[in-house]
Amino acid sequence: MPLYHNEDQAMLADTARGFIAEEGNIAKQLRHWRDRNCKDGFGHGLWKQMAEMGFTGMLVEEADGGLGMGHVEAGIVLEEIGRNLTPSPFLTSSVLAATALKHSSADMKGRYLPGLIAGDSVFAVAIDETAKHRPSRITTRAEKSGNGFKLNGAKSFVIHGGSADMIVVAARTSGGDEDADGITLFAVPKDVAGASHDHVRLVDSSMATHMRLDNVELDGDAVIGEIDGGRAVLDAMLLAGRVGAAAEGVGVARGAMDMTVDYLKQRKQFGKLIGEFQALQHRASHLYSEVEIARAATIKAQQLLDAGAPSADLMASVAKAKVAKTARLAVQEGVQMHGGIGMTDEYDIGLYMKRDRALAEFLGDAYFHANRVATLSGY
Amino acid sequence: MADLETFRSETRAWLEANCPAEMREPVRDESDIYWGGRRATFKNDAQKAWLEACVAKGYTVPAWPKAYGGAGLSPAEAKVLREEMGRIGARPPLSSFGIWMLGPALLHFGTEGQKQRFLNEIARGEIRWCQGYSEPGSGSDLVSLQTFGEDKGDHWVVNGQKVWTSYADHADWIFCLVRTDKADKYSGITFMLFDMASEGVATKPILLISGNSPFCETFFDNVEVPKSYGEDCPAYVGQINRGWDVAKYLLGHEREMISGADGGDRTAGIGAAMKRHSAKLGDDLDPVLRAELAMFDVDALAYTAMGEKFLDEIKVGKAHPAQPNMMKYAGTELNKRRHELMMAVGGSRSLEWDSEETEGGKPSRSWLRTKANSIEGGTSEVMLNVIAKRILDLPGA
Numbered sequence: 001m002p003l004y005h006n007e008d009q010a011m012l013a014d015t016a017r018g019f020i021a022e023e024g025n026i027a028k029q030l031r032h033w034r035d036r037n038c039k040d041g042f043g044h045g046l047w048k049q050m051a052e053m054g055f056t057g058m059l060v061e062e063a064d065g066g067l068g069m070g071h072v073e074a075g076i077v078l079e080e081i082g083r084n085l086t087p088s089p090f091l092t093s094s095v096l097a098a099t100a101l102k103h104s105s106a107d108m109k110g111r112y113l114p115g116l117i118a119g120d121s122v123f124a125v126a127i128d129e130t131a132k133h134r135p136s137r138i139t140t141r142a143e144k145s146g147n148g149f150k151l152n153g154a155k156s157f158v159i160h161g162g163s164a165d166m167i168v169v170a171a172r173t174s175g176g177d178e179d180a181d182g183i184t185l186f187a188v189p190k191d192v193a194g195a196s197h198d199h200v201r202l203v204d205s206s207m208a209t210h211m212r213l214d215n216v217e218l219d220g221d222a223v224i225g226e227i228d229g230g231r232a233v234l235d236a237m238l239l240a241g242r243v244g245a246a247a248e249g250v251g252v253a254r255g256a257m258d259m260t261v262d263y264l265k266q267r268k269q270f271g272k273l274i275g276e277f278q279a280l281q282h283r284a285s286h287l288y289s290e291v292e293i294a295r296a297a298t299i300k301a302q303q304l305l306d307a308g309a310p311s312a313d314l315m316a317s318v319a320k321a322k323v324a325k326t327a328r329l330a331v332q333e334g335v336q337m338h339g340g341i342g343m344t345d346e347y348d349i350g351l352y353m354k355r356d357r358a359l360a361e362f363l364g365d366a367y368f369h370a371n372r373v374a375t376l377s378g379y
Numbered sequence: 380m381a382d383l384e385t386f387r388s389e390t391r392a393w394l395e396a397n398c399p400a401e402m403r404e405p406v407r408d409e410s411d412i413y414w415g416g417r418r419a420t421f422k423n424d425a426q427k428a429w430l431e432a433c434v435a436k437g438y439t440v441p442a443w444p445k446a447y448g449g450a451g452l453s454p455a456e457a458k459v460l461r462e463e464m465g466r467i468g469a470r471p472p473l474s475s476f477g478i479w480m481l482g483p484a485l486l487h488f489g490t491e492g493q494k495q496r497f498l499n500e501i502a503r504g505e506i507r508w509c510q511g512y513s514e515p516g517s518g519s520d521l522v523s524l525q526t527f528g529e530d531k532g533d534h535w536v537v538n539g540q541k542v543w544t545s546y547a548d549h550a551d552w553i554f555c556l557v558r559t560d561k562a563d564k565y566s567g568i569t570f571m572l573f574d575m576a577s578e579g580v581a582t583k584p585i586l587l588i589s590g591n592s593p594f595c596e597t598f599f600d601n602v603e604v605p606k607s608y609g610e611d612c613p614a615y616v617g618q619i620n621r622g623w624d625v626a627k628y629l630l631g632h633e634r635e636m637i638s639g640a641d642g643g644d645r646t647a648g649i650g651a652a653m654k655r656h657s658a659k660l661g662d663d664l665d666p667v668l669r670a671e672l673a674m675f676d677v678d679a680l681a682y683t684a685m686g687e688k689f690l691d692e693i694k695v696g697k698a699h700p701a702q703p704n705m706m707k708y709a710g711t712e713l714n715k716r717r718h719e720l721m722m723a724v725g726g727s728r729s730l731e732w733d734s735e736e737t738e739g740g741k742p743s744r745s746w747l748r749t750k751a752n753s754i755e756g757g758t759s760e761v762m763l764n765v766i767a768k769r770i771l772d773l774p775g776a
């Protein structure tokens with residue numbers, strides 16, 4: 001498969017670009033909700049509009065009422081979300097939770113998918129337990145209790161945890177904290193007794209929670225996939241989420257780069273446009289080159305994932321790490337080349353810097369994924 | 380798609396039958412590369428057999444038309460052939476500046492007579508070319524070149540000096556940029572082809588920091604270059620005084636080639652191999668070195684994807700015309716980093732200059748050679764200038 005968008009995908013990209021630039025732009029969404037101290041950190045109206053565009057259920061099978069599209073398509077939407085810093089539950093709901101629900105019973109699909117597809121429900125995932133992403137270690141416990149389970153533990157960095165109608169929680173049903181086996185995924189509904197959230201606003205104005213589970217009682221039908229066999233579903237979910245986060249990061253990098261290159265063509269100092277200074281030209285050219293490469297790696301990962309290739313896992317970590325490094329470069333150069341105004345809240349470039357920080361941390365940063373590349377490669 | 384799969388299985392069978400085992404071993408040094416030409420000799424029978432099989436099949440230049448010695452493969456078929464050769468580690472049967480540089484320029488600008496003659500000679504490995512672009516006073520600023528061809532009616536008399544002419548002392552012919560109009564900087568250069576055995580051509584090898592001497596100073600002292608080599612076969616490509624267009628077109632191909640975009644060993648991750656190498660030396664990778672290798676592999680594997688994307692896009696005309704400059708910049712900087720890391724893993728062993736264990740100082744000599752990657756064919760700084768101007772459209776670039 002050639003590593004560029006086919007005709008349908010190019011059309012989708014045009015549509016997504018136009019729609020998100022119009023409805024999801026920084027003034028209408030990020031600044032709007034931030035300046036109102038919105039408790040969700042995003043607008044439900046836009047989520048509903050994204051449903052009308054067919055975005056919310058793009059990864060859901062056609063048989064289940066979705067569009068049955070792949071990660072290339074989801075990546076197209078995510079890249080535009082990244083470019084516009086659009087706050088939305090797309091990544092956690094339409095990519096992560098949707099991937100988990102692929103492995104759920106018909107009954108559970110019926111419970112959650114219609115709300116996802118219609119843009120009426122929001123979903124979150126609760127995986128991390130410490131300040132860094134370390135899915136190999138799961139200490140939250142789920143014990144058998146009656147014909148269901150009782151969950152105890154704590155989760156952190158639960159993005160949209162406060163507004164989610166359902167949270168996919170990874171818990172341990174057997175084995176030690178570091179064991180690969182013995183994991184089970186649960187669909188934990190909003191407001192279930194024993195679940196509580198500490199709400200935190202993050203640097204990029206997104207909302208997350210520290211989630212506590214104190215004797216949370218769930219029926220057996222809250223299980224996603226196999227009991228004790230949740231690692232496979234968790235891995236599938238992480239893979240999809242990482243590739244998706246990489247695509248969003250490409251958008252962040254491109255948005256920051258485009259804004260900066262534009263600025264170089266407007267700002268005059270020393271009687272010249274600052275874009276005439278070779279010191280800045282070379283840095284901009286280097287950035288362009290890195291962004292192109294990061295984007296290629298991301299599309300490659302999307303295609304491998306859609307093809308079900310085993311190498312998708314390695315490429316996903318390559319893409320996530322490469323994008324994290326590249327978007328970091330883009331926002332740093334962006335703020336620097338804007339000079340003093342790059343430090344002001346009035347200019348958008350600083351918002352890119354904040355978003356990159358949060359997005360890169362989500363599902364593993366550049367260090368985590370570079371280490372993973374080494375491990376998967378056998379060293 | 381079904382056709383492509385048929386082609387793949389046929390190709391696999393053909394390679395199985397025709398590519399000798401020795402030609403599936405990694406290239407160890409210069410002598411393992413067959414450059415062709417009037418004075419070329421084969422290192423062994425396998426090298427000869429492999430070349431002859433490929434020439435007969437058109438596989439020295441698979442994507443060129445059959446009429447000019449190629450196999451007329453579509454880009455998709457050529458990719459399959461590359462993949463299948465890569466799968467068994469088959470060496471290229473023939474390497475040459477004719478294939479990488481002059482050939483594409485002739486395919487684009489050449490007359491039918493030039494194509495019939497020169498492309499077939501290149502495809503069969505009968506002629507070895509060198510590139511006469513750079514001069515002592517004209518490196519990055521190539522268009523300022525001074526070598527002059529005086530018009531004498533049916534021929535030119537060429538005087539001047541070229542430098543960094545790779546393999547000039549082994550080459551049969553040169554494709555050479557010669558000023559034919561002193562009044563017009565850009566529209567005063569002619570892209571000439573002539574025999575290095577012509578009276579008045581002299582070469583003097585230059586020793587490099589790697590201890591090798593692959594290129595020369597090249598002197599032209601009243602060299603007579605006829606304007607034509609027969610019917611429909613002029614001695615210049617394109618038009619007289621419009622050689623700069625040809626030169627630039629050719630540089631695009633050269634940069635693509637140097638970038639390593641078409642994959643192979645150069646773009647793959649190295650960490651796993653470095654761990655094995657380190658173990659062989661009785662060492663263990665330092666954790667910080669391992670971390671750098673991991674970061675390198677991220678960049679290298681991402682660049683491999685970029686190479687694939689770039690070639691896919693070129694095929695359908697989607698790539699930005701200045702994109703080869705980006706590929707050249709990123710690919711060569713990456714290759715330099717690769718060799719820095721390989722030297723670090725090798726430790727004191729990799730410092731050995733002529734020991735048997737290092738096959739004559741291969742690690743250090745290769746490491747030094749890579750430093751030229753970001754100079755030859757246009758320096759990294761020049762690539763960044765071109766990206767700034769042509770892709771980012773920055774002012775005054």
Ligand SMILES: Cc1cc2nc3c(=O)[nH]c(=O)nc-3n(C[C@H](O)[C@H](O)[C@H](O)COP(=O)(O)OP(=O)(O)OC[C@H]3O[C@@H](n4cnc5c(N)ncnc54)[C@H](O)[C@@H]3O)c2cc1C
Nearest residue numbers: 267268269270274277278279280336337338339340341343
């Ligand atoms: C937190 C903060 C506090 C400050 N406090 C004060 C204060 O108390 N008093 C005061 O007077 N000022 C203050 N400043 C202003 C500060 O001195 C300026 O921001 C600084 O001099 C840069 O000028 P500029 O913002 O106009 O950027 P510009 O000059 O427009 O620069 C934009 C970009 O172009 C680059 N650039 C400009 N010229 C060249 C060139 N010739 N070659 C290569 N690159 C070039 C710059 O490096 C930068 O990356 C403050 C700024 C900040 C951010």
Ligand SMILES: Cc1cc2nc3c(=O)[nH]c(=O)nc-3n(C[C@H](O)[C@H](O)[C@H](O)COP(=O)(O)OP(=O)(O)OC[C@H]3O[C@@H](n4cnc5c(N)ncnc54)[C@H](O)[C@@H]3O)c2cc1C
Nearest residue numbers: 510511512513518519543544545751754755756757758760
């Ligand atoms: C291994 C090798 C093989 C070669 N083979 C051939 C060959 O076969 N035929 C041939 O004709 N030539 C060949 N060359 C020559 C090569 O093309 C030149 O070396 C190259 O174009 C750079 O020119 P220069 O060496 O004169 O460096 P210069 O142009 O003098 O550059 C010196 C430094 O200044 C920088 N610089 C120059 N201009 C700018 C600018 N505008 N902005 C910013 N920085 C700038 C350069 O990037 C470089 O870092 C070869 C070179 C090498 C190393």
